[in-house]
Amino acid sequence: LAKTTQPISMDSYEGQEVNITCSHNNIATNDYITWYQQFPSQGPRFIIQGYKTKVTNEVASLFIPADRKSSTLSLPRVSLSDTAVYYCLVGESGGYQKVTFGTGTKLQVIP
Amino acid sequence: NAGVTQTPKFRILKIGQSMTLQCTQDMNHNYMYWYRQDPGMGLKLIYYSVGAGITDKGEVPNGYNVSRSTTEDFPLRLELAAPSQTSVYFCASSYVIQGTGELFFGEGSRLTVL
Numbered sequence: 085l086a087k088t089t090q091p092i093s094m095d096s097y098e099g100q101e102v103n104i105t106c107s108h109n110n111i112a113t114n115d116y117i118t119w120y121q122q123f124p125s126q127g128p129r130f131i132i133q134g135y136k137t138k139v140t141n142e143v144a145s146l147f148i149p150a151d152r153k154s155s156t157l158s159l160p161r162v163s164l165s166d167t168a169v170y171y172c173l174v175g176e177s178g179g180y181q182k183v184t185f186g187t188g189t190k191l192q193v194i195p
Numbered sequence: 196n197a198g199v200t201q202t203p204k205f206r207i208l209k210i211g212q213s214m215t216l217q218c219t220q221d222m223n224h225n226y227m228y229w230y231r232q233d234p235g236m237g238l239k240l241i242y243y244s245v246g247a248g249i250t251d252k253g254e255v256p257n258g259y260n261v262s263r264s265t266t267e268d269f270p271l272r273l274e275l276a277a278p279s280q281t282s283v284y285f286c287a288s289s290y291v292i293q294g295t296g297e298l299f300f301g302e303g304s305r306l307t308v309l
Contacts, residue, residue: 120298127199127285127300128238171237179226179245179291180298181253185237 088172093190102159104189106172109153114176117148117155122169122188131170132157159191167193197221201286201301208276208308216271216304218286226289226296227269228253229261231282232303238285244269276308 089107096102108117116135120128132139134146134155145158159166169190175183199220208214220227225246230238240253244263258280260272269288273280284304289296 125283125303127287127303128298129300130297133297177291179243179289179296180228180287181226181240181243181245181251184254185230185239187235187237 088174088184088186090170090172090186090189092187093192095192095194096162097194098163099161102162102166102191104157104159104170104172104191105154106157107154108172108174111152111174112176115152115174116177117146117152118173118175118183119144119146119157120171120173120185122171128171128185162191162193164193164195167191199286199288199299199301201284201304203304204302205305206307208273208306210276210278210308212276213272213274214276214306216273216284216286216306218269218271218301219267220269220286220288220299221267222288222290222299223266224288224290224299225266226291227263228287228289228298229259229269229271230285230287231255231280232285233282241271241284273306278308280306281308282306 118133119131122128132146139146147156169188171188202217228243229241232238242261244250286301287298
């Protein structure tokens with residue numbers, strides 16, 4: 085199972101771009117990289133998923149270098165409502181039964 | 196569009212009591228999961244199911260049981276509740292097309308065992 089390492093916490097001012105990097109040195113060939121967001125007292129919510137290079141959707145971008153040993157979630161122009169815990173998950177196709185949620189990165193957006 | 200629905204939202208149990216947390220999804224997802232989340236921690240997988248009639252243990256199955264008689268429902272049974280089972284429980288479902296799919300979570304059930 086691929087182990088992930090992410091910063092425990094980050095602070096950012098409103099309007100700034102935030103980049104959260106996740107390290108996954110032993111990622112396997114078939115593994116995908118997925119990021120989730122969790123607000124207090126709520127279940128996590130899917131943000132973005134990728135396999136290689138760059139993926140972009142309406143809320144975030146995911147950058148994955150060629151060696152895939154790390155990935156970076158980029159949140160453009162954060163607002164106070166982006167204050168949450170962000171989880172980086174790595175796992176192969178076929179469901180989440182072998183995927184581990186770490187403690188995530190607690191992002192605090194400051195006015 | 197309800198998604199994943201969990202009941203109850205809150206429950207207080209006495210040590211040794213039993214209860215069932217209900218989970219139902221209306222998205223026709225084949226995979227369903229139960230997680231627990233302790234304060235300040237990530238989610239830990241208790242049990243999962245890849246389809247009706249098929250269940251398997253996750254990382255922390257002791258003290259729990261599940262069943263999956265239909266695609267929609269995946270109840271979690273706590274037998275002989277213990278204080279260590281005080282936690283927030285999340286049910287989730289996914290439909291795998293490519294990659295690991297997207298997990299859809301319920302709102303959670305906060306359980307306190309006294």
